[in-house]
Amino acid sequence: MFIIQLLVTLVLLSGSGNADYASSTNLENTSLHTRTASPELVLESGLKPFRSELTYKDLKPDYNAFEQAASNLSDKLFENTSSPILSKAGDTGIFEYGGQLKLLKTVSLDQSIAVGPLTIHLMDVQLLEANDIPEDTRKNISVLNQQDIASKMTYIKILYSVENTTDQNIGFYGLNSVHLNTGNPTSADRNFMRKPYIYHQYNGVVMDNIAAGFVYTGDPDKLESIELVFNKIYDYDTGKTIVEPTSLTIPFETKD
DSSP states (O other): OOOOOOOOOOOEEOOOOOOOOOOEEEEETOOOOOOOOOOGSOGGTTOSSSOOOGOOOOOSSOOOOHHHHHHHHHHHHHHHSSSEEOOTTTEEEEEOOEEEEEEEEEEEEEEEEEETTTTEEEEEEEEEEESOOOOHHHHHHHHHHOOOOOOOOOEEEEEEEEEEOSEEEEEEOEEEEEEEEEEEEGGGGGGGOSSSSSSEEEEESSSEEEEEEEEOOGGGGOEEEEEEEEEEEEEEOOOEEEEEOEEEEEEEEEEE
């Protein structure tokens, strides 16, 4: 049975502070369009970036290392009184896993895109800087990132939801990968904001809210665009492909 994932309640926090590369972009009035993803953009490690729910036999499954790290980070969310959505570049707040947070760049989307039987609702894409990250959080993020992080890191946060608008039983593994104009694509299996339980079955009219976080090691000032690649959409019962992998490009900078 498909379980709807709920995003932790997000509270707007305002603050101060500036960076040379701080910027805000509003694309609410600019339509984004999906296209069939080039085969070279579809990463094998992102095809099934988490275990199928069919492997979970009870309420407390035998977690692998990645699922345990995700569970530990999920527990951290309940230790904090609030998790911020920062709205303007330069705003500061509390990192939901412990430490301080600063918004470097943000793209406000608020767009819905139909992809076959599913609708992808894109909300925000942000570039953030987290500081004073606790040791236990660093350890868990490092496991999910598959590479060690320090007490300060920059990361990309993507907020979106997936809605099945039909009565079909649909299979969809969500994001496959993230491709930046600066190079070095990141597979969705490095999402440190994932939940330990992740279901890819959309049985009937349901919606799934998703937060994805990917460590970014490049120069923030050089990040100008991000291409999201989504996995194929298929009939969950037969395995037949309904929509091939798709992609869309989101600019962090608007051209005059």
